[in-house]
Amino acid sequence: MRELGIGLIGTGFMGRAHALAFNNARAVFELPVHLKLAALADADTERAQRCATAWGFAQAHGDWQALIDDPAVDVVAITTPNHLHFPMAMAAIAAGKAVYCEKPLAVSLEQADAMRQAARKAGVVTRVGYNYQHNPMIGLARQLIAEGDLGDIISFQGEFSEDFMADPASPWSWRCEVGHAGGALADLGSHLLAMARYLVGDVTGVCADTQTVHAQRPAVNGSAEQKAIAVDDQVHALLRFANGARGTVSSSWLKHGYKNHLSFEISGTKGTLAFDQERLNELRLCRAGQDGFQRLLAGPALPGYAAFSPAAGHQLGYNELKTLEVQELIMAVTGQGADGTDFEAAWEVERLATAIRVAAQEERWVNVNSL
Ligand SMILES: NC(=O)c1ccc[n+]([C@@H]2O[C@H](COP(=O)([O-])OP(=O)(O)OC[C@H]3O[C@@H](n4cnc5c(N)ncnc54)[C@H](O)[C@@H]3O)[C@@H](O)[C@H]2O)c1
Numbered sequence: 001m002r003e004l005g006i007g008l009i010g011t012g013f014m015g016r017a018h019a020l021a022f023n024n025a026r027a028v029f030e031l032p033v034h035l036k037l038a039a040l041a042d043a044d045t046e047r048a049q050r051c052a053t054a055w056g057f058a059q060a061h062g063d064w065q066a067l068i069d070d071p072a073v074d075v076v077a078i079t080t081p082n083h084l085h086f087p088m089a090m091a092a093i094a095a096g097k098a099v100y101c102e103k104p105l106a107v108s109l110e111q112a113d114a115m116r117q118a119a120r121k122a123g124v125v126t127r128v129g130y131n132y133q134h135n136p137m138i139g140l141a142r143q144l145i146a147e148g149d150l151g152d153i154i155s156f157q158g159e160f161s162e163d164f165m166a167d168p169a170s171p172w173s174w175r176c177e178v179g180h181a182g183g184a185l186a187d188l189g190s191h192l193l194a195m196a197r198y199l200v201g202d203v204t205g206v207c208a209d210t211q212t213v214h215a216q217r218p219a220v221n222g223s224a225e226q227k228a229i230a231v232d233d234q235v236h237a238l239l240r241f242a243n244g245a246r247g248t249v250s251s252s253w254l255k256h257g258y259k260n261h262l263s264f265e266i267s268g269t270k271g272t273l274a275f276d277q278e279r280l281n282e283l284r285l286c287r288a289g290q291d292g293f294q295r296l297l298a299g300p301a302l303p304g305y306a307a308f309s310p311a312a313g314h315q316l317g318y319n320e321l322k323t324l325e326v327q328e329l330i331m332a333v334t335g336q337g338a339d340g341t342d343f344e345a346a347w348e349v350e351r352l353a354t355a356i357r358v359a360a361q362e363e364r365w366v367n368v369n370s371l
Helices: 013-028 045-055 064-069 082-094 109-122 136-146 184-200 318-333 343-362
Strands: 003-009 034-041 059-061 075-078 098-101 126-128 153-161 203-211 216-218 226-228 234-241 246-252 261-268 271-276 282-287 294-297
Touching (some): 013 318, 064 082, 098 318, 109 343, 136 261, 184 246
Parallel strands (some): 003 034, 153 246
Antiparallel strands (some): 282 294
């Protein structure tokens, strides 16, 4: 069987999630290639070495360019802070390698545009880490919508909130920098926008409000030194979809009680579907005429689920969604699948997020296609 060499950059939250996903994908799916964990890079060389040993990578690099240049690497997975996605992805594309980049794609719409154009020109496969779409229950939601179970879609109400920045004493990080695509909209909201587009389709118009609630934060944990913060802590937006549906999206990283509240209600002329990532193995469905919602539980009849468990209701978790994402990446790289968010689709998410920012700044409706 042909080998496909994986190179992974970054060993933080997402670096570990990608490493688990590549290992798990080899174990649970009959892939058309053998995944070779060829190289791991991190700016911290000693950590790169330690994680490479623990996660099963053959080589460790302190310099990400050395990983991209490594002939054993065919696919470059990028899990570094957002401002590094552009130089790393562009270098990988220039080397003719497939790219699996974390979200959001870039720190500006111009960068995202250059990335999708470079990938298109080079003809390399690209994927972006909008992992929540790979949930079998989201697949079921998409199928119910496509098959007309909800009738004509008239409304999408979505929210992605967490509380990890709710304490004003939570310190500054790269997520607080405008130039690093920080803020609740880029960090959390981008997932919600990708989900809205995935389930309901293109968005044509937006009007929005963004707010920085805590205008300064400690420079480091416990420090008296304060740094000025300009990114949004919360965003609220109205959407008009190309198919005529109307919608709302909101995102906050200050909302006490929520840990991963990527949620939506989609209503059509014949029913309503509701989902919350904090209960990711469930969908709630109400068909017209029913007195209330029916709870649908994930099970092995849904594509993707049976690879992890033969029994319904035993539940998948976040890392399984990442594994399903990696499976789709590998199928795409081997020319056997087209599912997943590529740089073109991720650019659309960036364009929508940019339209929301412009609408909030200029206090007006913005035509998304004008950007
Ligand atoms: N898809 C998701 O659900 C999800 C969840 C969290 C984060 N993310 C995204 O993943 C990316 C990383 O976020 P994170 O939370 O894992 O961050 P993190 O801070 O935990 O990890 C970042 C890693 O990048 C490494 N790094 C930094 N500069 C580097 C360089 N020059 N060369 C090599 N390595 C370098 C750091 O050492 C660290 O290992 C971001 O783009 C973020 O938006 C996605």
